[in-house]
Amino acid sequence: MTPSIDRLLQSIDAKRDEVVALTQDLVRIPTINPPGDAYEACAHLIGERLARKGFAVEYIRAVGAPGDSDSHPRTNVVARWQAPHPGECVHFNSHIDVVETGPGWTYEPFGGQVANGRVYGRGTCDMKGGLASSIIACEALIESGLPMSGALEISGTVDEESGGFAGVGYLAERGYFSKPRVHHVIIPEPLGVDRICLGHRGVWWGEVETRGRIAHGSMPFLGDSAINHMSAFIHLLETQLQPRLQGRHTAEPVEPPGARVSTLNINSIHGGQVEQRYSLDERGWPKGDLPAPVVAHLCKAVLDRRFIAEENLEAVKQEIVDMLEELKRTRPGFDYGIRDIMSFVPTATPKDAPVVDATARAIARVLGREPSYIASPGTYDQKHIVRSGKLRDCIAYGPGILDLAHQPDEYVGIQELVDSAKIMALAALSLTGSTP
Numbered sequence: 001m002t003p004s005i006d007r008l009l010q011s012i013d014a015k016r017d018e019v020v021a022l023t024q025d026l027v028r029i030p031t032i033n034p035p036g037d038a039y040e041a042c043a044h045l046i047g048e049r050l051a052r053k054g055f056a057v058e059y060i061r062a063v064g065a066p067g068d069s070d071s072h073p074r075t076n077v078v079a080r081w082q083a084p085h086p087g088e089c090v091h092f093n094s095h096i097d098v099v100e101t102g103p104g105w106t107y108e109p110f111g112g113q114v115a116n117g118r119v120y121g122r123g124t125c126d127m128k129g130g131l132a133s134s135i136i137a138c139e140a141l142i143e144s145g146l147p148m149s150g151a152l153e154i155s156g157t158v159d160e161e162s163g164g165f166a167g168v169g170y171l172a173e174r175g176y177f178s179k180p181r182v183h184h185v186i187i188p189e190p191l192g193v194d195r196i197c198l199g200h201r202g203v204w205w206g207e208v209e210t211r212g213r214i215a216h217g218s219m220p221f222l223g224d225s226a227i228n229h230m231s232a233f234i235h236l237l238e239t240q241l242q243p244r245l246q247g248r249h250t251a252e253p254v255e256p257p258g259a260r261v262s263t264l265n266i267n268s269i270h271g272g273q274v275e276q277r278y279s280l281d282e283r284g285w286p287k288g289d290l291p292a293p294v295v296a297h298l299c300k301a302v303l304d305r306r307f308i309a310e311e312n313l314e315a316v317k318q319e320i321v322d323m324l325e326e327l328k329r330t331r332p333g334f335d336y337g338i339r340d341i342m343s344f345v346p347t348a349t350p351k352d353a354p355v356v357d358a359t360a361r362a363i364a365r366v367l368g369r370e371p372s373y374i375a376s377p378g379t380y381d382q383k384h385i386v387r388s389g390k391l392r393d394c395i396a397y398g399p400g401i402l403d404l405a406h407q408p409d410e411y412v413g414i415q416e417l418v419d420s421a422k423i424m425a426l427a428a429l430s431l432t433g434s435t436p
């Protein structure tokens with residue numbers, strides 16, 4: 001190791017308290033999504049800090065995007081530091097939103113308490129710890145006095161937990177994740193300090209509707225129940241589609257291994273009248289809103305189909321349509337509608353891509369072991385960077401244990417924060433072309 005690299009890594013060790021304090025400051029802003037609380041405050045905390053370090057800072061509100069309103073503005077922050085010598089740009093992208101706290105906490109969810117060598121709180125792991133590490137990594141590089149080339153960018157973006165359309169999706173459509181501005185992207189999601197996430201499975205969300213005919217519930221034979229039709233469709237999903245999906249294996253290293261096959265989840269189902277809230281009083285009489293007796297003329301189900309790199313989106317949808325068509329041929333009165341809600345194809349950055357190679361070498365140097373390569377069962381903001389930004393050189397890499405995301409007593413390990421900051425700094429040094 002060269003003396004200057006040694007000094008860089010030592011300077012990050014010396015920032016241990018600083019990365020903890022920054023994680024705590026970020027966690028103490030409760031950016032819960034939905035509805036998208038406190039985004040402005042969090043964006044400004046990041047932007048004002050980086051402006052003091054010499055970054056050019058932009059706040060970009062996703063006006064007109066889903067969820068944006070004056071009471072809940074979708075405010076993103078993008079900060080860029082231009083090095084004195086020409087080179088390529090490395091962008092660290094973190095989402096600033098967190099999910100609701102839910103029950104079961106023994107630590108203060110937005111307290112950022114330190115115990116057992118960890119920082120606890122909602123968002124410590126997913127992913128404000130990773131954001132803090134990336135900020136410390138870039139600041140250490142800038143302060144190092146090393147001959148830097150290219151540019152460093154850090155963004156804090158909104159709404160990843162709800163699809164990222166007002167966050168990375170909005171920015172990617174406007175060139176923030178494309179060449180020539182940006183060449184390499186690292187997303188510090190909590191995949192583990194020695195794991196590189198190359199991409200994710202594909203997703204198709206669709207809504208299927210079955211139709212019937214309304215009648216009096218005491219004479220159901222005079223109507224035609226849309227719920228019964230839906231149940232016939234669900235029966236086919238269970239008995240025909242599910243076994244087929246279980247037989248489709250991907251060559252991608254998806255973690256956990258249970259997700260190396262295609263999967264289907266019925267996200268929600270609703271048929272007939274809206275849900276009623278009633279109870280019985282002391283006499284045993286019903287009170288509240290009572291249902292009226294009708295045969296359901298409409299039933300809707302939302303399907304969440306995750307597909308592997310070896311499948312294609314058109315075939316995934318056609319397979320569902322074929323089952324509905326089969327029911328239309330064989331089941332009297334069966335009628336249906338189907339519509340797309342959202343879809344993204346699988347992404348997989350090649351193992352020999354520059355960002356993968358640089359991060360792998362940095363992991364080996366800092367931790368003294370080879371990284372493992374994984375892919376994610378669910379999508380994350382990489383989908384927008386690939387689709388709208390047309391940028392392939394993108395990975396997810398960051399501190400934290402993925403299983404803790406969205407759980408009570410979520411935490412991130414302090415040593416992991418420091419180690420991943422070192423790894424991000426070394427990767428950025430090499431990707432910008434600054435290696436001394």
Ligand SMILES: [Zn+2]
Nearest residue numbers: 126127160189
């Ligand atoms: Zn996340």
